[in-house]
Amino acid sequence: MIRLPLVLFFSAVLFSAGVYGVLARRNAVLVLMSIELMLNAVNVNLIAFSQALHDLTGQAFALFVIAVAAAEVGIGLAIVILIYRNRETINIDEVNLLKW
Amino acid sequence: MAADWIVFWVCAPISIGSAIAMLLQRNAVHAALFLIVNLFTVAVLYLVLGAPFLFAVQIIVYAGAIMVLFLFVIMLLGVDREERLVERLRGQRTAAILLGLGVVGEVVFAIRAGVGFSTRAPAGFGAANGGGNPQALGRLLFRAYFLPFEVTSILLMVAAVAAMVLARRRERPVASAERRAQEPIEPSEPSEPSEPREEEPVG
Amino acid sequence: MDWLDWLLLAARVVVVFFVLLLSVILLVWVERKVVADMQTRKGPMRAGPRGVLVSLADGIKLFFKEGITPALADRPVYLIAPIVSMLPAFLAFAVIPFGTGVTLFGRRVPFQIADLNVGILWVLAMSSMMVYGIVLAGWSSGSNYPLLGSIRSSAQMISYEVGMALALVSVLMYSGHLRMTQIVAAQDRVWNVVPQLPAFVIYLIAGLAETNRPPFDLPEAETELVAGYHTEYSGIKFAMFYLAEYLNTVTVAAIATTLFLGGWRGPHPEHLAWLWPILWFVVKVLAIIYAYIWIRATLPRFRYDRLMAFGWKVLIPFGLVWVLATGAVIVLPDVYGRRPVVIGAAAVLAVVLLLSLLWSALARRRETVEAPS
Numbered sequence: 237m238i239r240l241p242l243v244l245f246f247s248a249v250l251f252s253a254g255v256y257g258v259l260a261r262r263n264a265v266l267v268l269m270s271i272e273l274m275l276n277a278v279n280v281n282l283i284a285f286s287q288a289l290h291d292l293t294g295q296a297f298a299l300f301v302i303a304v305a306a307a308e309v310g311i312g313l314a315i316v317i318l319i320y321r322n323r324e325t326i327n328i329d330e331v332n333l334l335k336w
Numbered sequence: 337m338a339a340d341w342i343v344f345w346v347c348a349p350i351s352i353g354s355a356i357a358m359l360l361q362r363n364a365v366h367a368a369l370f371l372i373v374n375l376f377t378v379a380v381l382y383l384v385l386g387a388p389f390l391f392a393v394q395i396i397v398y399a400g401a402i403m404v405l406f407l408f409v410i411m412l413l414g415v416d417r418e419e420r421l422v423e424r425l426r427g428q429r430t431a432a433i434l435l436g437l438g439v440v441g442e443v444v445f446a447i448r449a450g451v452g453f454s455t456r457a458p459a460g461f462g463a464a465n466g467g468g469n470p471q472a473l474g475r476l477l478f479r480a481y482f483l484p485f486e487v488t489s490i491l492l493m494v495a496a497v498a499a500m501v502l503a504r505r506r507e508r509p510v511a512s513a514e515r516r517a518q519e520p521i522e523p524s525e526p527s528e529p530s531e532p533r534e535e536e537p538v539g
Numbered sequence: 540m541d542w543l544d545w546l547l548l549a550a551r552v553v554v555v556f557f558v559l560l561l562s563v564i565l566l567v568w569v570e571r572k573v574v575a576d577m578q579t580r581k582g583p584m585r586a587g588p589r590g591v592l593v594s595l596a597d598g599i600k601l602f603f604k605e606g607i608t609p610a611l612a613d614r615p616v617y618l619i620a621p622i623v624s625m626l627p628a629f630l631a632f633a634v635i636p637f638g639t640g641v642t643l644f645g646r647r648v649p650f651q652i653a654d655l656n657v658g659i660l661w662v663l664a665m666s667s668m669m670v671y672g673i674v675l676a677g678w679s680s681g682s683n684y685p686l687l688g689s690i691r692s693s694a695q696m697i698s699y700e701v702g703m704a705l706a707l708v709s710v711l712m713y714s715g716h717l718r719m720t721q722i723v724a725a726q727d728r729v730w731n732v733v734p735q736l737p738a739f740v741i742y743l744i745a746g747l748a749e750t751n752r753p754p755f756d757l758p759e760a761e762t763e764l765v766a767g768y769h770t771e772y773s774g775i776k777f778a779m780f781y782l783a784e785y786l787n788t789v790t791v792a793a794i795a796t797t798l799f800l801g802g803w804r805g806p807h808p809e810h811l812a813w814l815w816p817i818l819w820f821v822v823k824v825l826a827i828i829y830a831y832i833w834i835r836a837t838l839p840r841f842r843y844d845r846l847m848a849f850g851w852k853v854l855i856p857f858g859l860v861w862v863l864a865t866g867a868v869i870v871l872p873d874v875y876g877r878r879p880v881v882i883g884a885a886a887v888l889a890v891v892l893l894l895s896l897l898w899s900a901l902a903r904r905r906e907t908v909e910a911p912s
Contacts, residue, residue: 238344238384241447246348248443250378252436253355260432263364265410269371272402273355276378279390287386292476295387295469299477302390302397303488307495309402313409314502320413321505365616365678372671392660396704400667401697407674408693411686468656470717 243284251277264319264326268312275305340384347384351377364410368403375399389470543644551652555632563785567594569825570832577836598778606774611681620679621772621779624672628786631665634658634719635793638803638817650803650817651720658719659711662794663704666749669787670696673751673768676780680771688767691757691843695748698850699755703745705858706738709865710798723802730801737861739799741854743830746791748850751784752831754838757846792827796820800827853900860892 250273257270279298286294320326351374358370379394477485568583568591575582583590608617638650655661670693677689711717713735714725722731732739748755759767769780796802800823807815841849867885875881 238340242344242348243381243385244447245443246352246381248440249352250355250374252439253352253359256432256436257359260359265364265406266367269358269368269406272371272398273358273374276375276398279394280378280381280385283382283385283387283390292472293480295390295473296476296481298387298390299393299473300481300484300488302393303492306397306402307492309405310495310499311502313405314499316409317413317503326413363613365613369616369675388655388657389660392657392664395664396660396667400664400670400700404667404670404674404693404697407678408690408697411674411678411690411693468717470657470660 240284240288243280247277247280247284250274250280262327262329264316264328264331265313267328268309268316271312272305272309275301343380343384347377347380351381365407368406368410371406372399372403375403387469389473543646547643547646547648548652551648551650555652556629559629559632559786559789560782562789563782564594564598565591566785566789566828567597567781568592569828570835573829573832574836577833601778601781602775604774606776607771609681609771612771613679613681616675616679618776620672620676621776621783622672623675624669624783625779625786627665627668627672628783628790630668631662631790632793634661635790635797636720636723636802637793637820639813641813649720650813654718654720657717659707659717659722659798663700663707666703666791667696667700669749672780672783676772677768680768682771684764685768685770688757688759688764688770692751692768695755695757695846695850698847699745699748699854702741702850702854702858703749705855705862706742706745707798709738709858709862710735712862712865712869719797719802723797723804726801726804730799730804732799732801735799735865737857738865739795741858741861742795742799743827744854746795747831747834748846750787750791752788753835754840755846756840757843788828788831789824792824792831793820795827796823852903856896860889860896863892864889 254270254272254274254277257273258267261267261270279301282294282298282301284294286292286298316326319331323331325331354370354373354377358367358374361367361370375394375398379391379399382388382394383391571593572582572590583593586592586596608614633652634655636649636651636654640647640649640651642648673692673696674689677685677687677692680686710722710731713731714722716722716725747753751757751759757767759769764770769777772780803816803820805815805819805822807819867889871881871885
């Protein structure tokens with residue numbers, strides 16, 4: 237059995253990496269990928285706690301997270317394609333129409 | 337020394353390494369490849385943590401569908417040019433490192449206060465997995481969480497339709513209105529030959 | 540598990556690996572011979588008796604050819620793409636039981652590398668990995684035609700994977716197990732192909748698309764894309780793509796055999812009881828591969844938009860209806876009992892659904908025929 241704190245540290249590191257990616261990357265696709273990283277870290281936590289608490293609910297919620305992630309990626313990439321069509325760029329520093 | 341312990345210590349460093357490599361890659365396709373490695377190692381960790389069904393789902397959905405979609409979009413848009421990673425705000429990196437260390441401290445403190453450093457998952461998880469992990473998970477999903485399950489399926493459906501509508505290349509409304517105004521006599525307008533769709537929804 | 544178990548496991552892995560490689564070498568020859576026979580040619584005749592060594596000769600030639608890396612290629616990805624394209628086929632084979640097993644050194648040795656409790660999902664996972672080799676090869680070549688091939692391939696394989704998953708789901712529901720050995724065990728009286736014939740057909744069609752075999756070989760359509768994703772590859776790396784393609788074919792045929800044709804089951808005498816199941820397995824796999832070669836020799840290549848339309852508008856709705864029907868057959872008797880009214884109503888509903896599907900497909904066809912412009 238793996239110690240629970242070890243897994244929690246691991247997922248914390250993954251989550252922080254995802255946060256860094258969302259904040260620092262400028263390519264919109266990369267930002268979406270970093271969000272996936274964060275969702276994964278959350279899933280690791282859910283599954284680790286599910287094992288520790290002897291309750292499968294955590295795994296069920298991880299499944300929901302995966303499904304929602306799939307939907308999110310579908311919509312997100314469609315928006316990225318749309319932005320690219322209109323602006324010829326997916327650098328999110330340049331997509332600043334709402335910022336004055 | 338148990339097998340799952342070895343697997344964890346092989347997979348976790350690879351996973352974290354590939355996550356960090358993904359952040360530092362300037363090329364979008366390389367970053368996507370590192371993310372795929374990361375997703376695989378996380379899937380193996382699911383296996384170690386007693387979730388073989390989610391191991392398979394993770395590979396099928398994340399590595400098999402979502403990441404292919406990412407690669408598809410990157411290639412379709414041709415946005416795999418190098419991206420500049422220089423920070424624009426001065427002193428941001430230093431601040432980020434300091435705040436990051438602060439977060440690490442917080443996490444250590446929280447884990448110590450919450451579960452303690454030497455917590456082990458108590459043995460006997462097999463009981464919850466009665467009749468096999470996929471079967472047990474299925475019972476849970478289709479009994480206790482039936483409504484959320486159905487709502488999720490509606491969400492996926494809506495997402496698929498929305499992605500299709502968003503990514504469709506629509507002809508300009510003015511032009512088509514003009515054309516319709518010019519030829520009004522046609523009794524039954526034959527439907528336009530549908531041009532091949534550019535993007536297939538995956539959801 | 541002591542060291543002997545590990546040794547036996549390693550031995551099985553090595554044996555399966557080399558048998559798969561050997562089977563590919565033979566399969567290339569078989570395919571060329573069968574296609575030649577269907578076109579009343581003789582096919583390769585020079586190397587070895589009736590040309591059986593021709594693919595070995597090809598392999599040796601490719602091995603000694605110069606490997607060229609294009610100047611615009613993305614080097615690391617360009618080098619790993621052939622390996623990535625080969626791996627999933629080998630890995631998917633790991634869960635396939637190809638025989639009953641023998642007793643060696645006083646312990647049972649199953650003819651299967653690993654009996655995962657999520658076996659059928661593992662197969663699905665690995666078949667969803669097959670796309671990466673092609674996508675990465677096309678992108679990393681730094682050239683237009685390979686890129687087009689890989690973009691086509693990613694869309695095609697994701698689309699047909701859904702159909703394949705639906706076929707696997709209905710088999711899974713019917714036999715009620717995820718473990719491959721249990722699925723084979725559940726077919727001891729009737730092979731799944733009888734009650735699950737539509738799923739079998741869906742699986743075979745989706746398998747054609749997943750392995751990029753004709754008539755779905757659009758990622759490498761030579762009339763449009765030179766050679767598609769492997770245009771820029773040469774020498775041993777090209778050989779690996781070739782190998783991967785045939786390995787995928789073998790694996791898809793082996794999965795179809797296991798899930799639908801009863802795996803290694805077949806009548807056999809008591810003598811040499813461990814050998815006959817393997818022979819039955821090989822015979823069934825060969826039968827499916829023969830059908831694939833037959834399709835290749837018969838049908839012309841699909842047009843790309845028709846391919847996508849077929850996948851999304853015919854195969855997937857049909858698969859969904861079939862999953863629904865399978866579920867109804869399994870669950871309704873438990874809920875309502877075997878009352879003839881219920882069975883009759885369900886049958887009428889199923890017929891109406893199928894007819895409406897067929898009707899809409901035909902209507903679409905008429906539309907395209909009548910409005911050619």
